[in-house]
Amino acid sequence: MLGALIIVFREVIEAGLIVGIVWAVASNLAAARAWILSGAAAGLAGSALVAVFTGAIASAFDGYGQEIFNACILGTAVIMLAWHNIWMARHGRRLAMELHEAGQEAISGKRSLFALAFIVCMAVMREGSEVVLFLYGIIISNGATGASLFVGGLLGLGAGLVVSVLTFKGLLTIPMRHFFTVTNWLVTLLAAGMASQLVGYLQQAGIITVLDETVWDTSAILSESSVVGRVLHTLIGYADQPTAIQVIAYVAVIAFIWSAARLLGDPTPARPSKAVLT
Amino acid sequence: MTRAHTMAALAFGALILAGPTNAGAEEPPTFELAIKGQAFVPGEIHVTAGKPFILKLTNENDAPVEFEGKDLKFEKVVAGKSQIVVRVRGMKAGRYLFVDEYQEDVAKGFVIAK
Numbered sequence: 001m002l003g004a005l006i007i008v009f010r011e012v013i014e015a016g017l018i019v020g021i022v023w024a025v026a027s028n029l030a031a032a033r034a035w036i037l038s039g040a041a042a043g044l045a046g047s048a049l050v051a052v053f054t055g056a057i058a059s060a061f062d063g064y065g066q067e068i069f070n071a072c073i074l075g076t077a078v079i080m081l082a083w084h085n086i087w088m089a090r091h092g093r094r095l096a097m098e099l100h101e102a103g104q105e106a107i108s109g110k111r112s113l114f115a116l117a118f119i120v121c122m123a124v125m126r127e128g129s130e131v132v133l134f135l136y137g138i139i140i141s142n143g144a145t146g147a148s149l150f151v152g153g154l155l156g157l158g159a160g161l162v163v164s165v166l167t168f169k170g171l172l173t174i175p176m177r178h179f180f181t182v183t184n185w186l187v188t189l190l191a192a193g194m195a196s197q198l199v200g201y202l203q204q205a206g207i208i209t210v211l212d213e214t215v216w217d218t219s220a221i222l223s224e225s226s227v228v229g230r231v232l233h234t235l236i237g238y239a240d241q242p243t244a245i246q247v248i249a250y251v252a253v254i255a256f257i258w259s260a261a262r263l264l265g266d267p268t269p270a271r272p273s274k275a276v277l278t
Numbered sequence: 279m280t281r282a283h284t285m286a287a288l289a290f291g292a293l294i295l296a297g298p299t300n301a302g303a304e305e306p307p308t309f310e311l312a313i314k315g316q317a318f319v320p321g322e323i324h325v326t327a328g329k330p331f332i333l334k335l336t337n338e339n340d341a342p343v344e345f346e347g348k349d350l351k352f353e354k355v356v357a358g359k360s361q362i363v364v365r366v367r368g369m370k371a372g373r374y375l376f377v378d379e380y381q382e383d384v385a386k387g388f389v390i391a392k
Contacts, residue, residue, distance in 0.1 A: 003382060054342065055357030063334075063363035066354055130344065133355055137341035137380050140358075204352060206365050212330075214367070225348045241351065243367070 004138070004152030005159070008131055010227075012160025014234045015043075015127035020164045021190065022116045024171035025084075025183045032113055039117030043124025050129035051136065064205035070126065071205070074198040077122050080115040081191035082257050085184055087112045089261035131157075186235070188257045193237020195253040196246040203243060211244035305332075306365070311387070312336040313343055313356075313378060318387035327371040327391040336361045343385070347376035350389060 019040060026032035050057070057065045131153070138149045174182050202208040219240040223229050232238035237250055309323045309331060325331045337343050337356040345364065346353040352364040369391040378385035 007379065054355055055360040058355070058357060058362045059360065063361070064365075066362070130355060133342045133357075134344070134380055137343075140341050200351075203367070204365050212367060219349070223348075 002152060004134075004149040005156040007134055008153040008156030009160045010156075010230055011127040011131050012157055013163055013231065015123045016160050016164025017167055017231065017234050018123040018190065019120050020168035021171065021183070021186050022120050024168055025088075025187060026113060026116050027172065032116070035113040035117040036120050039120035040124050042117075043121040044128055046121065046125035047128025047132050050125060051132040054129070054133060061205070064207075067201040067205035068207075071198045071201040073122050073126055074194045074201070077119050078191045078195050078198065078253060080119050081187050081194070082253070082260070084112050084115050084119075085187050085191070085257050086260050086264055088180065088184060089265035184261070188254055189236040190234075191257060192250045192253040193233070193235070196237050196239065196242065196250040199246050199249040200239075200243070203245070208245060211248065213244055214241045215244050215247050217241050306330040308332040308334055308363070310334045310336070312338055313345075313385065314338045316378075316381055316384045318376075318378075318385065321387045323387070323389045325369070325389060325391050328368040330366060330368050332363055332365050333389075334361065334363045342380070344379040345376065346379045346382075347374060347389065349374050350376060353379070 019036070023032075023036055026036060054066075057069050059065060061068050135150070135153055138153070171183065171186075199208060203212055217240065222232070222238070222240065224233055224238065224240040229238060229240065239246065242250075306329065307325075309325065311323060311333065312319050313335065323333065333352075335345050335356060337358060337360055340358040342358055343356050344353065345356055345362070347366070350366050350369065352366060354362055354364055356362045366389070369389065371391050374389045374391070376387050376389060
C-alpha cells in the first residue's frame with residue numbers, strides 16, 4: 001500500500017506543482033481558471049488515451065516511441081513557457097498596474113492563457129497516464145492486495161493534491177511587486193528543467209549521442225529519486241547525474257528566455273506616457 | 279507576438295541540431311530480458327563498464343510494468359504483452375538495481391558492469 005501511495009503521490013506532485021505554478025502565474029488574468037481547469041480536464045482525458053495506446057507508442061520509432069513522445073511533449077511545453085514569459089515581460093507590468101485588460105491585450109492574453117492551459121494539459125497527461133496504467137495494472141492483476149493498493153493510490157492522490165495546493169497558496173503570499181519576478185523565474189527554471197529532460201530523452205533514444213559524459217554526481221548528497229530530489233527535479237530541473245548536453249540545454253534555455261524577455265520586453269517603463277501596443 | 283514565436287521555434291530547432299545524429303556511430307550491444315510475473319529473466323545482465331548498451335525487455339504479463347533503473351537513469355512504461363528497448367549510458371564498474379516500479383519490492387534485477 002505504501003508503494004502505491006508513493007507512486008501516485010509522486011506523479012500527482014509532479015503534475016500538481018506545474019499546475020500550481022501556472023495557476024498562480026495566471027491568477028490575475030481574467031478567465032484564467034476556466035482555461036486551466038479545461039486544460040487539466042483535457043489532460044485527464046488524454047492520459048487515459050495515452051495509457052490505452054502505450055504499447056503502440058512505445059513500439060513506434062524502433063522502440064523509442066515513448067522517448068520521442070515525451071521529448072515532443074516537453075519541447076512543446078518549453079516553447080509555450082518561453083512564449084508566456086516573453087509575453088508577460090511585454091504586458092505583465094501593465095496588467096499588474098491596471099488589473100484588467102482591454103483591446104489588443106485581451107486578445108494576446110487569451111493566446112497566452114491558451115498556452116498555459118496547454119502546459120497544464122501536457123503535465124497532467126504525462127503523469128496521469130502513468131497513474132492510469134498503474135491502477136489498470138492493479139485491477140487486472142486482481143491480487144488479494146488489490147484493494148489496499150487502490151486505497152494507497154487514493155491516499156497518494158490526496159497527499160499530492162494537498163502539497164500542490166500548499167505550493168499554490170505559498171506563491172500567492174508573495175507581495176505583488178515581487179510576484180512577477182518570482183513567477184517569471186519559476187517559469188524560466190521550469191522550462192529549463194524540461195529542456196534538460198527533453199535532451200535526456202533524446203539521448204535515451206540514441207538521437208543525441210554527443211556530450212553524453214556525466215558532469216557531476218550528487219546522488220549521494222541528494223538523490224533524484226528522493227521526495228525532495230523529485231520536487232526539485234520538477235521545479236528547477238535538478239539532476240543528480242546530468243550529462244554535459246543536458247547542462248548546456250538548461251543554461252541555453254535560461255539565457256534565451258532571459259535575453260528574449262529583455263529584448264522584446266515592455267519598452268515603456270522609462271516613459272510611461274508613451275504606452276505602445278503590439 | 280510573431281517575433282517571439284519565431285525566436286522560440288528557432289531556439290528549439292537549434293537545440294535539436296546542437297546534437298548531431300549518430301549516423302556513423304556503431305550501435306551499442308543489446309541484451310535481452312523478459313519479465314514473467316514478478317521475476318526478471320535473466321535476473322542479472324553482465325555488461326562492460328564504461329560502454330553504453332541497450333536493454334530489450336519483453337513484458338510477458340498482461341499488466342503493464344514500469345521498467346526503472348534509478349542509477350541506470352531509465353524509466354519506461356511497458357504495456358502488457360509487449361516489448362521495449364532502453365539505451366543505457368556507460369556505467370562505472372558496479373552492481374546496479376533495476377525494478378518493475380509497480381511491484382518494486384519483489385520484481386528486481388541487476389546490471390553488473392565490469
